[in-house]
Structure formats: C-alpha cells, structure tokens
Amino acid sequence: MKVLIAGAGRLGTQIAQVLAAARNEVTLVESDEDRVAELGSLPLVRVVAGDACDPELLEQAGALACDLVVATTGRDEDNLVISLLAKRRFGVGRVAARVNDEDNAWLFDQRWGVDLAVPAATPLISLIEEATGATDTVALLRLSKAGVEVIETAITAQSRAAGHTLGEIELPAGTVVATVVRDGRPTVPGPEVLLLPGDELLLVSHEATEQEIHAAFQ
Template sequence: MKVLIVGAGRVGTSVAENLVSEQNDITVIDTDARNLQGLQERYDLRGMHGDGTQVAVLEAAGAADTDLFIACAASDAVNMVACRIARQHFNVPRRIARIRAADVAEYPALMGEDGFCIDALISPERSVTTYLHSLIEFPEALQVVEFAEGRISVITARVSSGSAMANRPVEALREAWPDVTACVIDVLRGGRPLQAGIQTVIEPDDEVVLLVDTRHARRAVRQLREAEKTVHRVMIAGGGNIGLRLARQLAEESYSVRLIERDPARCEYLAVNLPGNVLVLQGNGTDEDLLRRENIGDMDTWLALTSDDEDNIMSSLLAKRLGARKVIALINRPAYGELMQGSHIDIAVSPAQATMSELLRHVRRGDVAAVHRLRQGVAEAVEAVAHGDRKTSHVVGRRVGEVRLPKGASIGALARGEDIIIPDGDTIIESGDHVIVFVPSRQQMARVEKLFQVSPSFL
C-alpha cells in the first residue's frame, strides 16, 4: 500500500515507523529537513521537504497514486486543508487527519465532501486520555482495551502469588470460573511470550492477556490477582492537553483530583477551565517537599503526564517511594517504557501506541471495526467483521479450527448479535460475526487481513 504522510513530528514519526515495518511504500512530507533526514536514516522511506498544503509538493510526493493519505502536522488547519487538496485535486481514496480541536467531530459538514474531505479523525490526546481513564477504573490491570462496542475486553494483568490461577495450567480456567466467559490468549514470562497452550502452567508474576466478556471482567481478573482498593484520590503531574482532559473527566465522576503544573500562566488557565473540585498546584512533580505537603502517600494513583520522559520517570519513582499506591507514567521513548514498566513504575503508557490503535482501524484492509496494540506494540488484537458465504469468504461457514491463521494467532471470541461466544475448534463462523483475532506479530497482519477480504464475486 502506498501511504503519504504530512508531518514528521512525534505523531508522524510514530505513524511512519509503524507502517514502514509492514512493507508499505511510505513518503513523508515536512517543512523541517532535519526531521526528514532522521527518518530516512532510520527507515526505508522517502522524505519530501516542503509544505503539505501546496499542490506542487503533493504532486512531487506522488499523491496521484497514493492509497492512504495521513495528515498529522502540528497544525489542525494544515491537516484539514491538505486532506481537501488530496481528495479534490488528486482523488486519494482514503484520508485521515490528526485534529487537536475537540469540537471538529461535532460538525460532520466540516469533514464531508463539501467540507475538508476527511474520512476519519485521530486525536492522540483523546486516545491517551481514554486509555488512562480505563486504567484508573480498573486498578488491577496493566492494560485494558475494548472491542464490540465495549462488550468484549482484552485485559493484561500480573498474576499474584495468592491468586486462584497461580501454579495451575491454563485449562484450569473453566474450573476456576465456570460462569465467566473468558479465555487466555497470551502469557508473558519475564517480558517474553510463551505461546501458551492449555497445558501451560501460569506462574506468579506472569503477565496474562485475558479476553473476556466485559460484564465478567472484574470476576475474571480477580482470579489472577487480589482485588485492589477502588481509586478515589488521584494526583496528576502535567497540565497539558492530556492532563486537562483527564482531570476534567475524573472530576466530573467525583474523583478527588490534584493537578500539578509548572507554568504559572497555564495554572491560571487550568484553574479557570477545570471544575472547582480540582485543586491546581503551581510547582514541579519532582519537588519532594511539594509532594509531601500534598500528602502523596495518601494517593491511590499518581500520573506523570508532562511532555518530558525524564521528568515523568523521576517524578513517578519519587511518588512511589513516598507512598503512592500506583504510579503511571507517560513515556514516549519505547526503550524507556520497556525498561521502567514493572519496576517501581507500575505502568508505562506510550502515546504513540494509543494513537496507532486508533489509526490502524482505518489502515487495515477488510471490514475492521477495531484494532489495539498489545505488548508494547509487538502484538495486535483485531475485530474483523466476517462477510459473504463459504464460496466467497475464507472464514464464513467454516469451523474455527479450519481457518488458516498464521502461527501463534488465534480466534479468541465472536460477537454474534447480543451474544459473546468463546469458540472452540468446532464453532462455525457466520456472516456478520465480529471476530476477535489475536496476532502475536504485526508482520502477520497481512495474512489475517486477507482472510477477511471477500472475493470479487461477493455483492
């Protein structure tokens, strides 16, 4: 697939490095030649120095035969105009824009053919905020993502020594929770996947990736680790867009929220634009005296959400040492995140991975309803809709055991109408089923996509 990306900033770089690894033909446009040089040195892609809103630049970049156009420059206006040009002048079939403004999606006319011709919006701030909120609501989990409009959840949790599943094989799940619709789709030990089978024994400190009917999620996870106290008191370091969005959402849900921001002018803005029950503090999250004065030891959750990885790591380590029950840090550099998660930092959140999960739904071929990255972006879980019949589809009318999935991939659940089904090898997939597929490596996704593409004879 030929992909044209406008913007080589943090979001554009993340999009490029993720898509180029899947053997796409990538071209990136940016006004900063240094950004492009760094990308070209690291990845097999083409850089084009110029303004993505100029017709001549887009033409030179190959817009005329582009399959997917992604505008993720820092400016909303640039992204919107670039999408309109890509559609009206070059007839690019799919166009995605990164938009910061929260209200654009509320005006469909702005996105349509008479507006800026945008097929889909991505908002990193919204994606990260939603993901952080799910971690606060589900304190036992390391990761929570949803499929089938929230009816199916994929949850990663670390097994505690006193749990019902510790030192028992995967097949004991049915015995441990007979009334719970769930299955284990992956087990990680020491950060490495085991490609677990039903005989695999789950050990304390293993990370178990569980697919579960959302209604049963809490009961299922509490078989893996003891229930944690409900979160009520939250302290956030960083009053940027993500900190502002999260603080507002938590305050509206009656959480007790304290927000630390370094910049005095930004503090004034936050104080005016946040509900009165959010306490805004001017200071630095690495200030030990400030954290002690604000009773960090009484906090259920600490979140470090500044734009500086090092500050987020150091403030989180300090908060943990001073008694915060759970600490979550926003970390952009993948190497930092892998090093820190599971140490004194409970969860390292990658903004890039949260954004990619939102974007991939529009990138994957076939009828894809949702895609989420798992295991620091190594694996994926995808919700694909089965269409056609046995003649026109590779999956419809076939038993799950007959579907030719890549090695290690598995079908974890089917959403059929109102029913959530954990299939066995004899379960037959029907047209219209939403099929949740776990794929252990991104490089295998192309084969999974082909399985859910119907033949040209399907009408």
C-alpha cells in the same frame, strides 16, 4: 499499499514506521528541514522535505498514486487543506486527518475531504486500524498478506529492560526491533542503545506473540 503521511512529528513518524515495516510503500512529508535531517536514516520510509499544503509538492511526493493520505501535522488548518487537496485534486481513496483542537472537530468531514477524523488522544493502534481498514487488535497492526506483526511496547521505571542495552535483551525468535522512539524522535536501534523509562519500541515479528515480546522487556 501506497501511503503518504504529512507531518513527521511523533504520531506521523510512528505511523510511517509501522506501515513501512508491514511492507507498505510509505512517503513522509515534513516542512521542518532540521526534522527532515533527523529522519534521514529512517528505515524503509521515503522522507520528503516541503510543505504538504503545496499541491505541487504533494504531486511530487506521489499523491496521485496514493491509496491513503494521513494528515498528522500540529495545525488543524493545515490538516484540512492537505485532506481537501488529497481528496479533490488527487482523488485519493482514503484520507485520515488528525484533529488537534476538539473545537474544530465539526470541520473534519467529507466537505473537507476527510474520511476519518482522528482526535489527538486516539491511540495509535486505533488510528492505524481505522485508516487502513485492518481490524485485528491482538497486535498493533497485523496485515495477513504481509505475514508480519508490528507490536508496540513501552519502557517504564519498573520494566526489567530499563537501564539495559538492546544487545542485552533476549528477543523471541523471528523478532527484530524496528525503532526506539525517545522524546518523540525515532532512533536507529543498534545493540548499544541504552533503554530508558519513557522509551517506546516498535518491533516486527514473524513468529512471536505480543505476550512473548512484552515479557522480554517488562
């Protein structure tokens, strides 16, 4: 599946990483050049600098060939414009858009090209499942054709992994850490990364269960 995500904040970046880890072709569009520089080493994700409200930029980013567009910027007006362009100009089959202000929720419908309106408080798992059509809630996302699970776990002050490096954690067989998200920013998960309360980890596994992965960190 070819996916274009507009907005490289915490939510957009996490969605991009999950879908890329599940072997989808993902492009992430962000207008903030500093943020683009931070994401330069994002694994498996193509990052494009520019304004996703610009139809020429969307076309250059591959909107004409996309199966799914997800608008996750922090501005509702931008998410609506992106959705409308995706649906009306580029004929994208499925468009999901984040609703930042619940007072604007009534605008997010087919008139603006929105197939799925996502309130800001919607859990990541629900957003991805609804946007992609996946319905298995055992893990964060399971795509049977890919044969891979992507599972999310969070580090708290009570987690036994807190204060330890990734290299000190014994992971279940067939499991790798895709990214560590800290303060909304993804980091490359090297063995020297020290895990701190508040960190969120995305892990990819071909064998382990969600319970086995959580047990390694909690």
